[in-house]
Amino acid sequence: MVMEDKGVTGSILIVEDSATTRALLRAVIEEMGDFTTTEAASGFEALKLLPTQEFNLIVTDINMPDINGLELISFVKNNPRYSHIPLIIVSTERSEEDRKRGIALGAMAYITKPFRAQELQEVVKKALHHEGL
Amino acid sequence: MKASKKEFIAEAEDLLFECQQCVLEIQDTYLTAVSPDTINALFRSMHTLKGLSGLFGNQGITDISHALESLLDDIRLGKVPVTEDAVDFLFKSSDTLSSAINGLKEDAPVDLSAHIEEIKNFRASMQAGEKGLDIQGLIDDSILRVLSEYEEHRLKANIKTRNGIYLFNAIFDLSTFDTSLEELTKKIKEEGELISTLPTSTGVPDGSIGFNLMFASSQNAEAFKQHFSGNLEVLVPAKHTDQQIAPKQDHTVRSATTTVRVDIDKLDRILNTIGELTLAKDAVKRIGAEIEESHPHSPLIRDIHKISVSFERRLSELQDEVLAIRMVPIGQIFSRLAQVIRRYSRETGKEIDLTLYGEDTEVDKSIAEEIIDPLMHLVRNSIDHGIESAEERLGKGKREQGAIVLKAAQKGNHVVIEVIDDGRGIDIAIVRKKAIEKGLIDPDAKTEDREVLDLVFAPGFSTKDVVSELSGRGVGMDVVKEKLSMLGGFTEIRTRKNEGTTITLTLPITLAIINALLVRAGKHRFAIPLSAISEIIVIELKDIQTIEWKNVYYLRGEMLPIIDVGKIFLLETDKNDQTFAVIVGFGRRKLGIVVDEIIAQHEIVIKSLGNYLKGLSGFAGAAEIGRHEVILVLDVESIIEQSLTRQEGASYV
Structure with a gap:
C-alpha cells in the first residue's frame, strides 16, 4: 500500500459507543500500517485511558451516553498534557451543527458516517503528519 | 441508464410509501403519544431517500428530502412540536415528494425550489419560540461551546420554563470517578435534569479528574445546597416558587388537551344510551297523549308537553353532536387507496393516473373503516381487469396511462363514492352468457342489459376464468355488495365497452x-x-x-x-x-x-x-x-x- 511507504505509525484511541463502528474504524485504520489501536466504548472509558499511554490521535464519535464527544474534545484541548493530540470526529451526517462546534473546540477534521475507508485513511494520514510537524 | 432510473423510481416509491405509513401513524397518534420509533422511522426513510436520490444524481429530490430530513430531525429532537399543522405539513410534503417522483417518471421534472423554501420556512417558524431565546449573555461561553445541539435545546427549554440552571463542580479519583459520578448524577436527576457533564483538568490534582455538571431544576439553590456539599454556582436562578408554578402548569396542560382521542366504542355506547333515551322520550310523549285523552283538562298536559318537547330538542342536539364527533373526512381513506393503487400499478406494470375529488366529504368513522375493503377491491378490479396494458390502450387510441378517479360527494343523508376507470369496460355479452350458464337468467327472457350487469354482484359470479393474483381468490363483487347492503347502502354499476366502468357506492352518512x-x-x-x-x-x-x-x-x-x-x-x-x-x-x-x-x-x-x-x-x-x-x-x-x-x-x- 501507498501508506506503508510513508511509514505511518502511531497509537490511536478510538472512542465510539457502537461496537460495530468501533470494529470498522479499527479495521480501516489498522489496514493503513503499523498502528496500535485502543478502543473506548464511552467517554468515561476514554478519560480513564488517556493517562495510561501516549496517543498520537483520537478518533471520536459525538453522541455517546455519558459525556459527548464535544466535552471530550474540550477536555483534551484544555489539558496541557493532551492538548497536542489531534482529534478526528466521526459522526452522523445530520449533526452538522455539532461537528462545527467540535471543530471550533479544536478538532482537526470530521468524517461523516457512513464513510469510505479511503476517506478515513486520508484524514488519519493528514492528522498524523500534522502532528509530526 | 434507463434501467437504473426505473430502479431508482421503484425504490423511491417504496421509501415514499414507508414515509406515508409513518405520517399516517403519526396522524393517528399525535394527540396522545407518538412513538419516537415512528418519527425515527420516518426520519430514517427520508434520510435513505436523500442518500438514494443523491446517488442517482437527482438534485431536486435530494434537496427536498434533505430539507424534510432536517425538519424531521428537529421533530425527533423535540425542537419542532408535533402539532396538527406539523402533521398537515408532513402530509403535504409527502404529496409533493410523490409528485416529484411521478414527474421524474414522466420525464417532466417538477420544480421543487418553492417547496424546499416552504419547508425551510416552516421549520424556522416552528422553532421560532426557541430561537428568540438568547442564552449567550446568561451562560458562560466556555460551557455553551461544549454543548451538543440537543443539550443546548434542553438548556433553552429549561430556561424557558423558568427553571434554575446550576453548575456544580466535583472532583473525583481518576480510577473510580465513573461510579462516584454516577451516584452524583442520580441525585441530580431526582431533583432536575442533567444537561451537560464536562470533564476538566483545570485546578485538579494529578490522579484526579474534575467535572462541571450543568443541570436544571425548578428547585432554588437553597434546596440544592442541602443535598450537595461542594461548589454550586447558580447560572440562572429559578424564576418561581412552587406555588407560582402551579397555575402556569395548569394552563399549559389545558392548552395541550383541547383535543382528545376517543375510542369509537365509547361513542357507540353513548349513541346506544341516546337510543334508549329516545325510547324514554317517546314514552313520555305517549303518556302525555294518554293523559290528554282520559283527562282533557288536566293541567299536567301542558307540563308534560313542554318537557317532552324540550327533551326531544336536547336529545336531538346531543345526537347530532355525537354523530359529528364520529365524522372523518373521506380523504383519509382515499390516501390509503392511493398507496394501494401505486403499489398495484407497479406490480402490474400498468401506469395509473389517479385523480381524487371530494376528499373533504365526511362520513361516520365506522362506515369509513368498513368501506375501505370494498373500495380496495373495486380499485384492484379496475387495475387488474379494467385498465388495459399500455400496448392495448395505445392500439385503441387511448392514452397510455390508465385513469382512475375516486370521487366522493354528499347527497342528502348519503355519501356517494364513485370508482371510475377508463378501461375496457365490462362485456355485457359475456356476463349474459355466463349468467345463462349459471342459470341466473332465463335464456328466453328479454333481460335488460342493466339487469344483466347487476349480476356481476351475484355470489360467486366472475367473468374471469382465471382469478387474478391481485384481486385475490374468492373475494368477488358479491362481497362488495354484501358489505354495502350491511351498511344500508347501494351499489350501482355503469359500463361502456372500451370507455370504462363506473361503480357507485351510496352509503348512509351515519349508521346509528x-x-x-x-x-x-x-x-x-x-x-x-x-x-x-x-x-x-x-x-x-x-x-x-x-x-x-x-x-x-x-x-x-x-x-x-x-x-x-x-x-x-x-x-x-x-x-x-x-x-x-x-x-x-x-x-x-x-x-x-x-x-x-x-x-x-x-x-x-x-x-x-x-x-x-x-x-x-x-x-x-x-x-x-x-x-x-x-x-x-x-x-x-x-x-x-x-x-x-x-x-x-x-x-x-
Missing part, C-alpha cells in the same frame, strides 16, 4: 339512529328506513300490470317494479282497491313497496336479529318502538335486489 317510516301490512307493522324512501304514492291496484311475471306500475311514464309486502311475507292484507306504495331506492334501482297503511315517522335504533335469524333475508334488523313493541325493519337493498333478479314470491325466508 335512523328515521324510519312505520307502515302496516295486514296485522303487521314494519319500519322502512326514511333515507331509502324517495316518495310515497297512492295507487289503484288495477293500475298494477304484470309483465313477464313481474308486477310493474307506470309512474310518470316510467316503469316501476312493484312488490307487495303482504305477498312476499305471505300475510293477510286489506282488500282495498286503493293503496299506498312506498318508493324506495335511487336512480334506476327503484322499487314500489305496496303497503296497507302509512302509520308515522319514527326514530329507531336498528338492532341485529341475532345469530338464529341471521340467514333471514329481507330484514335489516329489529327495532323497539315504545311500549315494548318490537317491529322488523325492512332491508330495502336486499328487497330491491331480489325483486330485480327473481320473480316475486320467491323464497325470502
Whole structure:
C-alpha cells in the first residue's frame, strides 16, 4: 500500500459507543500500517485511558451516553498534557451543527458516517503528519 | 441508464410509501403519544431517500428530502412540536415528494425550489419560540461551546420554563470517578435534569479528574445546597416558587388537551344510551297523549308537553353532536387507496393516473373503516381487469396511462363514492352468457342489459376464468355488495365497452339512529328506513300490470317494479282497491313497496336479529318502538335486489 511507504505509525484511541463502528474504524485504520489501536466504548472509558499511554490521535464519535464527544474534545484541548493530540470526529451526517462546534473546540477534521475507508485513511494520514510537524 | 432510473423510481416509491405509513401513524397518534420509533422511522426513510436520490444524481429530490430530513430531525429532537399543522405539513410534503417522483417518471421534472423554501420556512417558524431565546449573555461561553445541539435545546427549554440552571463542580479519583459520578448524577436527576457533564483538568490534582455538571431544576439553590456539599454556582436562578408554578402548569396542560382521542366504542355506547333515551322520550310523549285523552283538562298536559318537547330538542342536539364527533373526512381513506393503487400499478406494470375529488366529504368513522375493503377491491378490479396494458390502450387510441378517479360527494343523508376507470369496460355479452350458464337468467327472457350487469354482484359470479393474483381468490363483487347492503347502502354499476366502468357506492352518512317510516301490512307493522324512501304514492291496484311475471306500475311514464309486502311475507292484507306504495331506492334501482297503511315517522335504533335469524333475508334488523313493541325493519337493498333478479314470491325466508 501507498501508506506503508510513508511509514505511518502511531497509537490511536478510538472512542465510539457502537461496537460495530468501533470494529470498522479499527479495521480501516489498522489496514493503513503499523498502528496500535485502543478502543473506548464511552467517554468515561476514554478519560480513564488517556493517562495510561501516549496517543498520537483520537478518533471520536459525538453522541455517546455519558459525556459527548464535544466535552471530550474540550477536555483534551484544555489539558496541557493532551492538548497536542489531534482529534478526528466521526459522526452522523445530520449533526452538522455539532461537528462545527467540535471543530471550533479544536478538532482537526470530521468524517461523516457512513464513510469510505479511503476517506478515513486520508484524514488519519493528514492528522498524523500534522502532528509530526 | 434507463434501467437504473426505473430502479431508482421503484425504490423511491417504496421509501415514499414507508414515509406515508409513518405520517399516517403519526396522524393517528399525535394527540396522545407518538412513538419516537415512528418519527425515527420516518426520519430514517427520508434520510435513505436523500442518500438514494443523491446517488442517482437527482438534485431536486435530494434537496427536498434533505430539507424534510432536517425538519424531521428537529421533530425527533423535540425542537419542532408535533402539532396538527406539523402533521398537515408532513402530509403535504409527502404529496409533493410523490409528485416529484411521478414527474421524474414522466420525464417532466417538477420544480421543487418553492417547496424546499416552504419547508425551510416552516421549520424556522416552528422553532421560532426557541430561537428568540438568547442564552449567550446568561451562560458562560466556555460551557455553551461544549454543548451538543440537543443539550443546548434542553438548556433553552429549561430556561424557558423558568427553571434554575446550576453548575456544580466535583472532583473525583481518576480510577473510580465513573461510579462516584454516577451516584452524583442520580441525585441530580431526582431533583432536575442533567444537561451537560464536562470533564476538566483545570485546578485538579494529578490522579484526579474534575467535572462541571450543568443541570436544571425548578428547585432554588437553597434546596440544592442541602443535598450537595461542594461548589454550586447558580447560572440562572429559578424564576418561581412552587406555588407560582402551579397555575402556569395548569394552563399549559389545558392548552395541550383541547383535543382528545376517543375510542369509537365509547361513542357507540353513548349513541346506544341516546337510543334508549329516545325510547324514554317517546314514552313520555305517549303518556302525555294518554293523559290528554282520559283527562282533557288536566293541567299536567301542558307540563308534560313542554318537557317532552324540550327533551326531544336536547336529545336531538346531543345526537347530532355525537354523530359529528364520529365524522372523518373521506380523504383519509382515499390516501390509503392511493398507496394501494401505486403499489398495484407497479406490480402490474400498468401506469395509473389517479385523480381524487371530494376528499373533504365526511362520513361516520365506522362506515369509513368498513368501506375501505370494498373500495380496495373495486380499485384492484379496475387495475387488474379494467385498465388495459399500455400496448392495448395505445392500439385503441387511448392514452397510455390508465385513469382512475375516486370521487366522493354528499347527497342528502348519503355519501356517494364513485370508482371510475377508463378501461375496457365490462362485456355485457359475456356476463349474459355466463349468467345463462349459471342459470341466473332465463335464456328466453328479454333481460335488460342493466339487469344483466347487476349480476356481476351475484355470489360467486366472475367473468374471469382465471382469478387474478391481485384481486385475490374468492373475494368477488358479491362481497362488495354484501358489505354495502350491511351498511344500508347501494351499489350501482355503469359500463361502456372500451370507455370504462363506473361503480357507485351510496352509503348512509351515519349508521346509528335512523328515521324510519312505520307502515302496516295486514296485522303487521314494519319500519322502512326514511333515507331509502324517495316518495310515497297512492295507487289503484288495477293500475298494477304484470309483465313477464313481474308486477310493474307506470309512474310518470316510467316503469316501476312493484312488490307487495303482504305477498312476499305471505300475510293477510286489506282488500282495498286503493293503496299506498312506498318508493324506495335511487336512480334506476327503484322499487314500489305496496303497503296497507302509512302509520308515522319514527326514530329507531336498528338492532341485529341475532345469530338464529341471521340467514333471514329481507330484514335489516329489529327495532323497539315504545311500549315494548318490537317491529322488523325492512332491508330495502336486499328487497330491491331480489325483486330485480327473481320473480316475486320467491323464497325470502
